[in-house]
Amino acid sequence: MTDVLLFIPRYKWNDSKKADSCYPPIGVAILASNLEKNSYSVSIRDANVEPISEKEFIGLIKKEKPSLFGLSISDANIPDVKRWCLLVKKISAHTKIVIGCRDKLFLKNNFLSFADYFVIGEAEETIVELSDCIIKRTCSLKSINGLAYFEKNVLVMNSLRKKVSNLNKLPFPAYHLLSMNLYKPYAINHLGKRFTAIISSRGCAFKCSFCSIAVANSHTWRPLSAANTIALVEYLHAKHGITHIHFQDDEFLIDSKRAAKICTLMRSKFDKEIVWECRGRAANMSETLASLLASANCIAITFGIELGYQEGLDKIKKQTTIKQIEKAVEVSRENHLQTKAGFMLGFPWETKEDVQKTIDFAKKLPLDFAGFTILIPFEGTEMYALLKKERLIVSSGDTFSKKNGFEFSVNTKFLSYRELVKLKLRAQKQFYLRPTYFLSLFFRSHNLLMLKRCLKTYFYSIKAIIWTSSKLFRTQ
Incomplete structure (x- = not known):
């Protein structure tokens, strides 16, 4: 059982083939590293270098049984992200879904009801605090800066989180969780x-x-x-x-x-x-x-x-x-x-x-x-x-x-x-x-x-x- 599963959908619409070229998801790897630093078990699946069918995805979720399923969203992949999120909700009722968004404006303009939580902006600290709340139950959602969530079908947006001022305090990306030979x-x-x-x-x-x-x-x-x-x-x-x-x-x-x-x-x-x-x-x-x-x-x-x-x-x-x-x-x-x-x-x-x-x-x-x-x-x-x-x-x-x-x-x-x-x-x-x-x-x-x-x-x-x-x- 995994605490947090971070998933990267394919950049292209055909997810049956490997991408001709692909760079490692450094931002996601830093999130994973910070979660590991705080004693959470994490896995990363990048569909760009390891293509995955719906059947295989269902098997992955059933095997990992994540408490938190995370992925990022942009204008380019809204339908694809929705597809994977709805699958998670269908097969794993206990798994909470968190989506990373670039800013509040994007979230306001796109009603993303297929997710439970939204991390706005830089997520290194927010994802850890959300995990504390969901998995360890040591804090409340209202106390987490940089987080948005639905409460009685109304989108609640907490205060924005300040950006990481000193990057030297962050751990190195969790390259060990990536299939490095495939990039x-x-x-x-x-x-x-x-x-x-x-x-x-x-x-x-x-x-x-x-x-x-x-x-x-x-x-x-x-x-x-x-x-x-x-x-x-x-x-x-x-x-x-x-x-x-x-x-x-x-x-x-x-x-x-x-x-x-x-x-x-x-x-x-x-x-x-x-x-x-x-x-x-x-x-x-x-x-x-x-x-x-x-x-x-x-x-x-x-x-x-x-x-x-x-x-x-x-x-x-x-x-x-x-x-x-x-x-x-x-x-x-x-x-x-x-x-x-x-x-x-x-x-x-x-x-x-x-x-x-x-x-x-x-x-x-x-x-x-x-x-x-x-x-x-x-x-x-x-x-x-x-x-x-x-x-x-x-x-x-x-x-x-x-x-x-x-x-x-x-x-x-x-x-x-x-x-x-x-x-x-x-x-x-x-x-x-x-x-x-x-x-x-x-x-x-x-x-x-x-x-x-x-x-x-x-x-x-x-x-x-x-x-x-x-x-x-x-x-x-």
């Missing part, structure tokens, strides 16, 4: 090494108008110390044989001194044993930092560039200039870092000419990979409010997940959603189908490892073009 990065990042991801900081201090991460974290950035970050890497290397790490921090470069210290420690402790990659803002990259990253065996950096024209960058409050972007990509390439970037299209004011400016800018940069996505208007952001005011959000909720995969349907003042999908396809074709791009992959490859990554990048990109083409066909 693998996206094809373009796959090196055949034993892989995992870590999160060494939370949040972002900047105020980009479209970003939900900064809003959810009140525009604050909270890091693990460099020493604790390296201690986690040492643990993963020693206990799980990890030799490829992806830092999933939203902004790894924000504190250049901390980033430099991590690089120094990575180099001194692991030399070339571990390869790693990270994400950062172009405005925070420097020639010195790029050199330090490369010397510490960092092999790739991803920049969120978003737009290719200064007026647009200013409108979304990016606090980055075109020159800073060009310099960041240049110094990254000079230090042999595989350089990737994300671009967005579909902002309210955008015309075809604006989108083409972004495409042309992406082509101008010496990038190894460019991802083009249609704007997702996250609730609570300035951009969401603007799109809603202008009535440019076409679909959300169930429609979001069933019809459009991982994209909301949005229009701009001048372009329909279908036109945006066409422009996304144009961006992918113009960037990846250039003979000069294909040839550059070979010329930029300074060793077999980089050549392998570059070729995977190219074939992954062709696959993305095919996917977008099929999506365009489906929206007819």
Whole structure:
């Protein structure tokens, strides 16, 4: 019998096959670790790497007999979460269901009557106190900050819980509860090494108008110390044989001194044993930092560039200039870092000419990979409010997940959603189908490892073009 069973539904609707790539659920693993620290028995089942049928799921619940069944919810998986929760209620009357939600607004806008409790925001302390209440019966529901629940069919929301101010006080994620050998990065990042991801900081201090991460974290950035970050890497290397790490921090470069210290420690402790990659803002990259990253065996950096024209960058409050972007990509390439970037299209004011400016800018940069996505208007952001005011959000909720995969349907003042999908396809074709791009992959490859990554990048990109083409066909 297990005290708490934490379940991760599949990201895609077809749960009969394993995902092509999947990163470990670090947030869930931290919850599990904190529960174990407080003497609760915990198990994790991730359906993304261990697909599960309804029959197998029923068997799992009957075997584990959890007192608490927990999973998180988002716009993308409401129907899927409901499906699993109703199954639990049907076969295990004593099991209470708790759902993790990003904020109160999401909970207010979605009547989730198929669950018993809701944890709002960061859940490390809330899940322990809820377990104390349900399993040990040592406290009352009303005393638990960050919790919501139904009382006589009325949703009661307690006071919000303050965010964890010092991440160094949290235990390391419970990687031992995960099937570590089953997780693998996206094809373009796959090196055949034993892989995992870590999160060494939370949040972002900047105020980009479209970003939900900064809003959810009140525009604050909270890091693990460099020493604790390296201690986690040492643990993963020693206990799980990890030799490829992806830092999933939203902004790894924000504190250049901390980033430099991590690089120094990575180099001194692991030399070339571990390869790693990270994400950062172009405005925070420097020639010195790029050199330090490369010397510490960092092999790739991803920049969120978003737009290719200064007026647009200013409108979304990016606090980055075109020159800073060009310099960041240049110094990254000079230090042999595989350089990737994300671009967005579909902002309210955008015309075809604006989108083409972004495409042309992406082509101008010496990038190894460019991802083009249609704007997702996250609730609570300035951009969401603007799109809603202008009535440019076409679909959300169930429609979001069933019809459009991982994209909301949005229009701009001048372009329909279908036109945006066409422009996304144009961006992918113009960037990846250039003979000069294909040839550059070979010329930029300074060793077999980089050549392998570059070729995977190219074939992954062709696959993305095919996917977008099929999506365009489906929206007819």
